[in-house]
Ligand SMILES: Nc1ncnc2c1ncn2[C@@H]1O[C@H](COP(=O)(O)OP(=O)(O)O)[C@@H](O)[C@H]1O
């Protein structure tokens with residue numbers, strides 16, 4: 001069962017007047033597929049992604065994950081849902097300082113109650129594909145923006161969760177690394193993961209199965 | 223990774239807030255540890271004093287009452303003379319149980335010590351205040367002609383002491399009391415006679431000039447009589463009776479003890495006040511320190527929430543960090559306290575001018591545990607407040623804040 005958004009609306013207040021950041025969005029993130037959302041900065045992509053992962057509550061509309069209406073649940077159970085099901089790569093830098101890359105990658109798994117098997121193999125597969133071998137002992141302060149992003153992708157994948165939501169995963173990467181990331185996503189999707197990416201990157205979108213565009217909060221199938 | 227692993231990493235690689243909180247924990251634990259040790263050292267000293275005084279009443283020549291306090295509390299050398307004939311008179315006073323004469327003699331050039339020490343003569347026939355305190359290990363071998371050394375008297379290799387050119391064997395040692403009694407040497411009256419005549423040959427005179435020609439001084443003159451009161455009699459009444467029949471002054475142990483307990487009460491009040499003030503102010507300061515720490519890490523809380531960490535998990539992490547900082551600070555504070563208190567305990571005891579006796583190892587360990595407990599307790603409130611503050615912040619708001 002997939003992640004489904006039905007008529008989702010999110011309004012923000014800006015200098016007293018409210019405006020609609022996400023405007024009546026209905027779509028589905030399917031398992032085993034890469035779904036991409038493209039669009040200009042400020043069009044509401046990140047807001048939508050944060051709604052789907054239960055971090056922002058919409059004014060109206062329905063979000064169901066595997067049949068569960070997530071905003072009918074408590075905050076705690078939404079936390080748990082993320083811990084158990086959704087690996088997230090946020091748009092901004094999101095490594096915990098004071099922990100090495102390796103420890104950051106392990107971190108995601110400490111929140112899941114039921115520990116899914118992720119073997120040594122899958123670890124070295126992910127680390128190899130993202131070219132992180134030499135960075136495992138480094139602290140975030142010593143990493144470039146692109147390196148941090150790759151570590152946070154590895155972290156979201158290592159949890160071996162059912163879904164992956166990635167906000168601008170290739171945003172700070174060079175062409176070579178972007179390609180590696182998308183190829184890794186492809187492999188993961190082929191293994192059954194439901195992947196949603198938000199991106200500016202035309203090349204990244206080209207590798208997706210389904211592509212939407214977003215403009216002024218409205219989502220359109222491309 | 224478990225919360226405690228993450229907490230320790232964050233502490234190790236953390237920013238200033240944690241280091242300052244650590245420092246405050248050190249200060250608090252140091253204060254509590256050293257303060258409690260000092261308080262128990264003087265109260266044990268006072269307890270020893272109470273036991274060791276042995277006598278309820280000291281009868282001394284008129285006007286010498288305050289000198290007598292000096293002998294007991296600080297071991298200050300003093301001389302005085304009192305006609306021995308009153309011994310029988312005192313013994314017959316109603317309510318008197320035991321009477322024993324003592325002679326206090328200052329030695330300016332003892333072999334043991336660079337400072338003058340007090341030589342105290344006791345009468346083996348009637349003594350009930352000195353010999354009962356000989357350390358167990360000496361009881362069997364002790365014989366009357368030997369010296370008894372207070373616990374602080376340094377003895378030479380042959381276990382002897384030299385006074386006025388003559389060498390004496392030290393037959394026994396007294397248990398430590400933490401009072402002036404530790405700095406005294408006790409001799410029987412026979413030895414005392416010897417000491418006095420040796421001193422006279424060297425041109426040093428003692429006490430009452432009238433005593434000068436007497437062959438056997440101790441038969442005629444002593445410094446004081448120590449008196450114990452029979453069970454069921456009021457010490458005040460017996461002291462009054464003695465004063466009426468003997469031309470002397472009277473010092474009651476309880477008044478002597480009172481000056482000490484007053485001093486102790488004052489010092490422990492000061493220690494208590496300082497400790498309370500420290501506890502409260504450091505707890506408050508630590509609240510703000512940890513709130514500051516939590517405030518600078520908003521992005522981190524958002525990251526944990528994003529990964530599915532609950533509010534309680536975050537609260538748990540901060541609480542663990544806070545308590546761990548308190549604990550580590552407490553341990554360092556105690557180590558510092560021990561490093562300062564034990565080597566300098568002699569100096570401290572001289573400064574407080576009160577009986578002073580270090581607690582035993584169990585007492586010290588208990589004091590250390592109590593200091594750790596108090597210091598960790600002062601981390602509980604900051605931990606909860608800071609943890610709540612971090613747990614309350616909304617995760618999505620934070621992800622945006624990080625964007626700018
Ligand atoms: N918490 C918020 N409060 C007010 N305005 C917001 C908030 N979050 C996002 N916005 C605004 O909503 C719009 C959509 O933002 P966002 O979803 O981040 O867009 P995108 O990811 O497509 O760049 C922007 O105009 C942004 O400034």
Ligand SMILES: [Mg+2]
Nearest residue numbers: 045046047091
């Ligand atoms: Mg965005």
